[in-house]
Amino acid sequence: MGWQLVRRTLVIVLGAVLGGLIAGSIVRAIQIRDGQVGLARYAERLLKSEQQLTEDMEQVKAAVDGDGLSFCSDQELTLMREIVYRSANVRDLGRIRNGHLLCSTNAGRLSVPPSNTAPDLSIGTTQLYIDGPLLFSDHARGFVANMAGVSEVINPLVFKVLDAPPLFYSVLLYDRDTRVVVPAFGHAAPLSSDQVIAGRMVEKDGIFYLPVCPEQGMLCAVASESRSAMLEGNSGLVLGYLASGALLGGALGVIAVLIYRRERSFERQLRRAIKTGDLTLVYQPVVDLDTGKIVAAEALVRWVNDRGETVKPAALVSIAEERGFVGEITTLVLGKAVEELGDLLATSDFRITLNITAEDLMNGRFLPQLARSMLAAGVKARSIGLELTERSTVNQEAAIQALSQLKKAGHTVYIDDFGTGYSSLAYLHRLDAGAIKIDRVFTQTVGTQAVTASVVPQILDMASKLRLLVVVEGIETREQADYFRAAGSGILGQGWFFGHPVPAAQLMKLVQQAPETLLTT
Numbered sequence: 158m159g160w161q162l163v164r165r166t167l168v169i170v171l172g173a174v175l176g177g178l179i180a181g182s183i184v185r186a187i188q189i190r191d192g193q194v195g196l197a198r199y200a201e202r203l204l205k206s207e208q209q210l211t212e213d214m215e216q217v218k219a220a221v222d223g224d225g226l227s228f229c230s231d232q233e234l235t236l237m238r239e240i241v242y243r244s245a246n247v248r249d250l251g252r253i254r255n256g257h258l259l260c261s262t263n264a265g266r267l268s269v270p271p272s273n274t275a276p277d278l279s280i281g282t283t284q285l286y287i288d289g290p291l292l293f294s295d296h297a298r299g300f301v302a303n304m305a306g307v308s309e310v311i312n313p314l315v316f317k318v319l320d321a322p323p324l325f326y327s328v329l330l331y332d333r334d335t336r337v338v339v340p341a342f343g344h345a346a347p348l349s350s351d352q353v354i355a356g357r358m359v360e361k362d363g364i365f366y367l368p369v370c371p372e373q374g375m376l377c378a379v380a381s382e383s384r385s386a387m388l389e390g391n392s393g394l395v396l397g398y399l400a401s402g403a404l405l406g407g408a409l410g411v412i413a414v415l416i417y418r419r420e421r422s423f424e425r426q427l428r429r430a431i432k433t434g435d436l437t438l439v440y441q442p443v444v445d446l447d448t449g450k451i452v453a454a455e456a457l458v459r460w461v462n463d464r465g466e467t468v469k470p471a472a473l474v475s476i477a478e479e480r481g482f483v484g485e486i487t488t489l490v491l492g493k494a495v496e497e498l499g500d501l502l503a504t505s506d507f508r509i510t511l512n513i514t515a516e517d518l519m520n521g522r523f524l525p526q527l528a529r530s531m532l533a534a535g536v537k538a539r540s541i542g543l544e545l546t547e548r549s550t551v552n553q554e555a556a557i558q559a560l561s562q563l564k565k566a567g568h569t570v571y572i573d574d575f576g577t578g579y580s581s582l583a584y585l586h587r588l589d590a591g592a593i594k595i596d597r598v599f600t601q602t603v604g605t606q607a608v609t610a611s612v613v614p615q616i617l618d619m620a621s622k623l624r625l626l627v628v629v630e631g632i633e634t635r636e637q638a639d640y641f642r643a644a645g646s647g648i649l650g651q652g653w654f655f656g657h658p659v660p661a662a663q664l665m666k667l668v669q670q671a672p673e674t675l676l677t678t
């Protein structure tokens with residue numbers, strides 16, 4: 158009892174821990190997704206700033222180019238100073254002739270033009286210096302764009318306003334012809350030119366980088382944020398998720414324990430019912446379609462549990478199979494069937510069929526038990542057929558061996574629910590089964606347009622070639638009965654049209670009655 162309590166508590170605790178873990182990973186995934194959405198929004202803002210800078214630089218150049226004043230004159234220098242004063246991004250403005258800077262707003266007219274150094278990047282006629290020397294002081298350096306006729310020094314803090322830790326930016330120069338990308342402003346981004354141009358999110362060393370390059374212009378941007386920063390914050394929400402996950406997991410654990418207990422109690426009740434013989438049998442008539450005579454019956458188990466509920470046989474058989482005691486049900490059914498119908502079987506050609514499982518086939522006890530029961534009741538082997546689903550014969554070699562033993566003993570083996578499994582014709586031949594029971598899904602297609610209807614004639618044809626007895630299951634209408642009667646001779650039918658499963662006494666009465674004119678002439 159103590160151990161059981163420990164086990165149940167463990168299941169619930171495990172459920173809670175698992176639930177917490179699952180919720181935790183869901184929250185993390187949500188946080189990362191939200192973080193990436195935020196990063197994309199930030200990248201858009203960077204792009205807008207880049208566009209503004211590009212437009213500003215172009216307007217400044219156009220204003221100087223078209224000023225109509227004489228080159229580097231006092232009037233032009235005054236105008237250029239006004240332009241710089243008004244510009245948000247340009248900090249110094251100069252005039253270039255023959256590749257040499259001849260005057261600038263900061264330095265005035267230059268008697269000796271400064272010597273030219275190699276640019277970091279040349280795009281068309283524009284030469285770009287990321288960290289170029291500035292004229293107003295020996296140590297001053299900055300971003301310089303020398304265009305045809307005009308030189309512009311850009312405010313190094315132009316993007317600084319966008320720095321919003323934990324979000325960081327990098328602005329890069331982009332030469333579309335050579336597909337080369339060179340970092341210019343902001344933080345370093347360890348991406349190759351191709352990665353930047355591709356514009357797809359990349360994660361490197363725990364940092365997400367989102368590059369964006371506009372369709373035009375010479376600037377690209379990369380927005381970045383670390384994974385850990387994305388996962389930080391909103392701890393209330395995270396804790397909430399974790400707690401609900403743990404709660405849900407715990408609740409699932411409780412449900413699992415309850416289901417287990419229910420199954421255990423179901424199993425206990427069933428075992429008790431088998432011991433006390435509380436399982437009963439009903440028999441469903443099987444009719445020769447040619448004559449309308451009841452020639453056989455299928456034994457079907459029935460159980461009303463402690464609560465007065467009728468339990469479906471498929472459910473109790475599957476629990477018994479799962480827990481390894483289905484053989485006890487087979488033994489009980491065999492004993493009851495022989496006890497209830499032994500006289501009829503011993504004194505006539507009437508047959509019954511019993512459902513058996515793969516476990517019965519393999520356990521080695523079933524066959525001798527069957528033989529003993531028949532001997533005691535004076536029943537011949539051909540009076541007892543055994544039904545096996547295709548599923549039970551999956552273990553091919555063992556099934557073939559077990560089936561051949563049954564056949565040798567004189568029993569007919571029926572492949573139940575035929576057509577719903579995976580038996581190939583060749584396999585069926587190797588199994589050496591004597592009969593097939595065509596599943597009721599095929600019977601239902603008779604008289605309909607269902608595609609499977611076309612399978613029925615093929616099954617019948619194949620059965621006739623292999624000399625297999627055919628029982629058609631689930632006949633519910635006269636039309637279905639007529640169809641199969643017309644389809645060949647010697648076919649047997651079973652279904653509500655001929656009769657529901659009934660207790661033994663009622664079956665005996667039905668068998669003794671003259672065949673009803675169930676079939677049309």
Ligand SMILES: Nc1nc2c(ncn2[C@@H]2O[C@@H]3COP(=O)(O)O[C@H]4[C@@H](O)[C@H](n5cnc6c(=O)[nH]c(N)nc65)O[C@@H]4COP(=O)(O)O[C@H]3[C@H]2O)c(=O)[nH]1
Nearest residue numbers: 457458470471474490512513514631632633651652653654
């Ligand atoms: N819709 C429809 N159904 C019809 C008609 N005629 C008969 N049936 C139902 O179809 C099932 C035929 O049995 P099964 O294919 O061997 O399928 C059986 C069999 O596989 C298994 N079973 C029943 N009794 C036993 C048993 O004693 N041992 C074993 N191992 N399995 C059993 O449980 C399954 C279900 O049995 P049941 O619920 O008794 O359901 C029975 C029967 O009541 C019809 O015209 N229309």
